[in-house]
Amino acid sequence: MIVTGVPVSGGTAVGRLVVVGAHVPADVDVDDRPGSASTVEDLIALLVAAVDTSRAEITAIAAEARERLGDESAAIIELQLLVLDDPEWWNPILDQVRSGSEPSAAVWSVTSAVAEVLGSLEDPYLRERAADVLDVGQRVADRLAGRSRRGALRGLSGDVVLAAYELSPTDTLDLDLDVVRGIVTETGARTSHAAILARQLGIPAVVGATGLLEAVAAGSLVVLDGDAGTCEINPEQHVVDRARTKAAGAAPRAVIDHPVTTRDGLKIRVLANASSVADVERAVAYGADGIGLYRTEFLFMGSPELPDEDAQAEHYAAVAEAACGRPVTFRTLDVGGDKPVPGLHVEAEENPFLGVRGIRLTLANRPVFDAQLRALARTAAAYPGVSVMIPMVSGLEELDEVREVLREVAPGSTFRLGAMVEVPSAALLVDEFAREVDFLSVGTNDLTAYLLAADRGNLHLQHLYSEFHPAVLRALDQIRRGAADTPVSICGELAGDPRASGLLIGLGYRRLSVSGPLVPAVKDRVRRLDSGAATAATDTVLRARRHRDVEAALQVLLDLQA
Amino acid sequence: MTASQTAIVADPLGLHARPAADFVAQARTYESELVLTSGEKSGNCKSLLGVLKLGIATGSEVSITAIGPDEAAAVEALASLLGREPDTGDT
Structure with a gap:
């Protein structure tokens, strides 16, 4: 039989149907909980702690979404932070707890009431926001109950089509893409945030498939058509065969598990960016030649208090271990007023992007920086491939200061020390930096924003923000030349852009650090490329005076790697 | 005031x-x-849920009212963020 719904994310999927639970009110028996709180104040403290943990989790998920999928996806998740801080959500919850409700019951009753109001609006887009509110409420209720949903959708194997009454945005981001081939839900619309995320993740999805869960038994073989909006249950063999062929056509490229060279024999290292041990494991599975950027801030944002030296050393060792002997470059804590870290007070600033962030923040919070450097030195002593790089460096003085701190707190540290080139002053002084560090890494996202004075999240500046702006490309050229013999890598989004592989190699870059899942595609493009032809074509791109001239010149480079 | x-x-x-x-x-x-x-519904400007539940469509006429020390600056900035001033007849 065939169940029909709304097609929201194209593609074909064949798999075993796995049914996952819908939102259910958190069912907590207060008396069963060890050390159960009794007074209203205790209950409120529990509630506040659950909200704080949820905030840290959502912040980390949003940052991860930004890395994997870009700003639009991150904004979808960040919306949930506004709900946590919303007086119309929080105040009635507090009132209910004060008048004797159990916290998770209060969270659930207020969340459901708010979702119901939104769900009854005329505007179909606004109606879908009910799902976002439910996602937040569920997370807080789970936290109160000491449950974590993170990973609840893991542990599946084989090819799976996931069926649910409803799938939340954060659950969608948490799907194991090596297993989940398609999604079908009873509720939802094209404008559901879960649907938008499914499209960005490239998972075929059908929503609004009313009657689905009654019609199917878990374990049935299904063919999901994300273009037609159908889910066929136990189809005939020829339908399955045809769908399998179709699905395989869109399968990702084969993993290449060794460093690749261009057609003319130039070795290019394709590294991965990572924020967790799981990312590192995935990067290795995708054939990355190492970790070019390990963001340590997620370790800080994900825990309710600052991780001490031992906790950090343990985490960094797990990262190095997961890299299986491949080199790992750790970036020291890179946060500012816009990225709160529990336990670290950062004053609110007019303009956090020009404020106390990156190395400025860590030098001003020496106990935090000292503990991190000590932990990294311990890791480097045990794992020879460890490097450390400093974010947001704007002048040589900051490097001097870092060295002084190192001499003081971790004398004899063995890691290679590098600097990020993302502030324009560092780009202009790159030759000076190159003499003083073991390596450099260009963060193209921030460099572009600072060069063009344009925030890439600002919808009104979309026409200005471009990593292909002539000024950015010329800066990348000057950085490469100024670095001379000091190794320099690219670790921004540009490195993974299909239009940029030939360009960056043409500019002389030999190390590209990209999001893990992009590694196979970048390696594949490198192997098709002739570096001589890329250099010649890059010269044309560099002569472009206007953004549109860059686009035209890029096409030549694209044809080279076709 | x-x-x-x-x-x-x-x-x-x-x-x-x-x-x-x-x-x-x-x-x-x-x-x-x-x-x-x-229309007949009001919401707290500092609450996302308060704003969303008004279900405001494009072209709707809305008003922002403020009481407090920075009321004039606040209504000015928020009104201009939302969009254009209501048509007064001239083009």
């Missing part, structure tokens, strides 16, 4: 999640109490 200003919502999608989030973030930078009114 109170300050009040009307505006016509210019975003083609109305006051949807992303523009509403920007609106709320901006509202929270002011000390004044801020109320957004659309």
Whole structure:
């Protein structure tokens, strides 16, 4: 039989149907909980702690979404932070707890009431926001109950089509893409945030498939058509065969598990960016030649208090271990007023992007920086491939200061020390930096924003923000030349852009650090490329005076790697 | 004292999640109490849920009312964030 719904994310999927639970009110028996709180104040403290943990989790998920999928996806998740801080959500919850409700019951009753109001609006887009509110409420209720949903959708194997009454945005981001081939839900619309995320993740999805869960038994073989909006249950063999062929056509490229060279024999290292041990494991599975950027801030944002030296050393060792002997470059804590870290007070600033962030923040919070450097030195002593790089460096003085701190707190540290080139002053002084560090890494996202004075999240500046702006490309050229013999890598989004592989190699870059899942595609493009032809074509791109001239010149480079 | 200003919502999608989030973030930078009114419904400008539940479509006329130390600046900034001033007849 065939169940029909709304097609929201194209593609074909064949798999075993796995049914996952819908939102259910958190069912907590207060008396069963060890050390159960009794007074209203205790209950409120529990509630506040659950909200704080949820905030840290959502912040980390949003940052991860930004890395994997870009700003639009991150904004979808960040919306949930506004709900946590919303007086119309929080105040009635507090009132209910004060008048004797159990916290998770209060969270659930207020969340459901708010979702119901939104769900009854005329505007179909606004109606879908009910799902976002439910996602937040569920997370807080789970936290109160000491449950974590993170990973609840893991542990599946084989090819799976996931069926649910409803799938939340954060659950969608948490799907194991090596297993989940398609999604079908009873509720939802094209404008559901879960649907938008499914499209960005490239998972075929059908929503609004009313009657689905009654019609199917878990374990049935299904063919999901994300273009037609159908889910066929136990189809005939020829339908399955045809769908399998179709699905395989869109399968990702084969993993290449060794460093690749261009057609003319130039070795290019394709590294991965990572924020967790799981990312590192995935990067290795995708054939990355190492970790070019390990963001340590997620370790800080994900825990309710600052991780001490031992906790950090343990985490960094797990990262190095997961890299299986491949080199790992750790970036020291890179946060500012816009990225709160529990336990670290950062004053609110007019303009956090020009404020106390990156190395400025860590030098001003020496106990935090000292503990991190000590932990990294311990890791480097045990794992020879460890490097450390400093974010947001704007002048040589900051490097001097870092060295002084190192001499003081971790004398004899063995890691290679590098600097990020993302502030324009560092780009202009790159030759000076190159003499003083073991390596450099260009963060193209921030460099572009600072060069063009344009925030890439600002919808009104979309026409200005471009990593292909002539000024950015010329800066990348000057950085490469100024670095001379000091190794320099690219670790921004540009490195993974299909239009940029030939360009960056043409500019002389030999190390590209990209999001893990992009590694196979970048390696594949490198192997098709002739570096001589890329250099010649890059010269044309560099002569472009206007953004549109860059686009035209890029096409030549694209044809080279076709 | 109170300050009040009307505006016509210019975003083609109305006051949807992303523009509403920007609106709320901006509202929270002011000390004044801020109320957004659309038709017969009103909501707290500093609450995303309060703004979303008004279900404001593009072209709706809304008004922002403020009471507090920075009321004039607040209504001015928030009204201009939402969009154009109501048509007064001349072009």
